Amino acid sequence: MDSPAVEIIDLVKRYGPTTAIDGLSLRAARGAVTAILGPNGAGKTSTIEICEGFRRADGGTVSVLGLDPARTELRARVGVMLQAGGVPPAMRCGEWLRLAARFHARPLDPQALLDRLGLAEHARTPYRRLSGGQQQRVSLAAAVIGRPELVFLDEPTAGLDPQARHACWDLVGELRAAGVSVVLTTHHMDEAEKLADHVVIIDRGTVVAEGTPAALTGAERQLRFRARPALTLDELLNALPAGSSAKESPAGHYIIEGQVGPELLATVTAWCAAEGVTADDLSIERRTLEDVFLELTGRELR
Numbered sequence: 001m002d003s004p005a006v007e008i009i010d011l012v013k014r015y016g017p018t019t020a021i022d023g024l025s026l027r028a029a030r031g032a033v034t035a036i037l038g039p040n041g042a043g044k045t046s047t048i049e050i051c052e053g054f055r056r057a058d059g060g061t062v063s064v065l066g067l068d069p070a071r072t073e074l075r076a077r078v079g080v081m082l083q084a085g086g087v088p089p090a091m092r093c094g095e096w097l098r099l100a101a102r103f104h105a106r107p108l109d110p111q112a113l114l115d116r117l118g119l120a121e122h123a124r125t126p127y128r129r130l131s132g133g134q135q136q137r138v139s140l141a142a143a144v145i146g147r148p149e150l151v152f153l154d155e156p157t158a159g160l161d162p163q164a165r166h167a168c169w170d171l172v173g174e175l176r177a178a179g180v181s182v183v184l185t186t187h188h189m190d191e192a193e194k195l196a197d198h199v200v201i202i203d204r205g206t207v208v209a210e211g212t213p214a215a216l217t218g219a220e221r222q223l224r225f226r227a228r229p230a231l232t233l234d235e236l237l238n239a240l241p242a243g244s245s246a247k248e249s250p251a252g253h254y255i256i257e258g259q260v261g262p263e264l265l266a267t268v269t270a271w272c273a274a275e276g277v278t279a280d281d282l283s284i285e286r287r288t289l290e291d292v293f294l295e296l297t298g299r300e301l302r
Contacts, residue, residue, distance in 0.1 A: 003066055005030045005150050005181035006051055012059030013046050013205075020046045022205035023060070028198070033172060033182040035196035037189070037289075039297050043205040044185040045083055048154050051183070052080050065150055076104065079148035081139045083155050087127045093138045094123030097145060104146035113141040117167060132159040140168060144175065151175060153184040157191060169195060189290040193217075199289065203297045217287045223256040223268060225279035236271045240264060249299075260284050 006028035013021040021043040028034035038044045049055045050062055053069040062069055087096055101107035114120045117137040136159055143151055157165045172195050175182055186192055192199055193213045200210040229251040236246050244258030256268055272279045
C-alpha cells in the first residue's frame with residue numbers, strides 16, 4: 001500500500017505527426033486527490049485515457065494500482081468518469097445505475113446516489129433528454145457506484161450549476177475520507193485548490209510544475225489596483241522592498257507581489273501620488289493557483 005495509486009514514467013503519446021504527451025512523469029498517492037491541470041490540448045485527457053486503459057502509450061510506462069492499465073482485473077477496482085458519453089442515449093438514468101450496480105460485489109445503493117446527486121426525480125428520464133449537468137452527475141454516480149479503490153474523474157463539474165458543483169465536491173471529499181484515491185482533471189482552479197492534496201500542471205505534454213496548492217501558490221500576497229494604463233514601473237521597482245515585483249497585467253491592472261505590509265503599501269501609494277493617479281479598487285490578496293497557472297502556461301488562447 002506504500003506504492004502510488006498511479007505512477008507514470010516518461011509517457012509518450014503521438015497522433016500522427018503530433019506529439020500529445022512528451023515524456024510526462026507523475027505520481028498520484030493512494031488515498032489522496034491528485035488534480036491534473038493544463039490548457040486545452042495540453043495532454044490531460046490523453047494521459048487519463050491511457051491510465052484508464054482506453055488508449056495505448058507509444059512510450060514510457062504506466063502503473064495503476066501496481067498493474068498495467070490494460071489488465072482486466074482492474075475493472076472492478078477502478079471507477080471511470082469520462083469527459084463525455086459512455087451511457088446509452090435511450091437508457092433511463094435510474095436503469096443505468098441499477099445495471100452498473102449489478103457488475104459489482106458491494107455496490108452503493110443506486111437510489112441513494114440518485115437522491116444524493118439530485119437525480120431522483122429524473123430516474124425515469126432517458127439519458128439523452130437530461131441536461132448536460134444532469135448527464136455529468138449520472139456519469140459521476142456510475143463511476144463511484146462500485147466502491148472503487150481509485151476513481152478517474154475527467155472534468156467532473158463541467159456544466160454544473162453551483163449547487164451541483166458543491167454536491168460533487170462533497171462526494172469527492174467523502175471518497176478521500178474513505179481512503180479512495182482520486183485523479184481528476186479540471187479547468188476550475190478554485191476546484192483544484194479546494195479538493196486537491198497534490199496538483200500537477202502540464203503544458204504541451206509535459207509537467208511544468210507540481211506540488212500542494214499551498215506550495216505552488218507560496219506564502220506571498222499580492223497588492224492589486226487599477227490605474228491609468230502604461231505607467232512606468234521602474235521607479236516603483238527601485239523603491240519597493242527587496243524581493244518584491246511589479247507588473248501590469250492586463251492593461252490598467254497592476255499587481256505588486258512580495259511581503260505585503262505597511263512599508264510596501266506606503267511605497268505604492270506614494271508612487272501613485274507622484275504619478276498623479278489614484279489606486280482604484282486597491283486590495284491585498286493571496287496569490288492564487290490561477291495566477292500560477294497563467295504564469296506557467298501563458299495567457300494566449302489555445
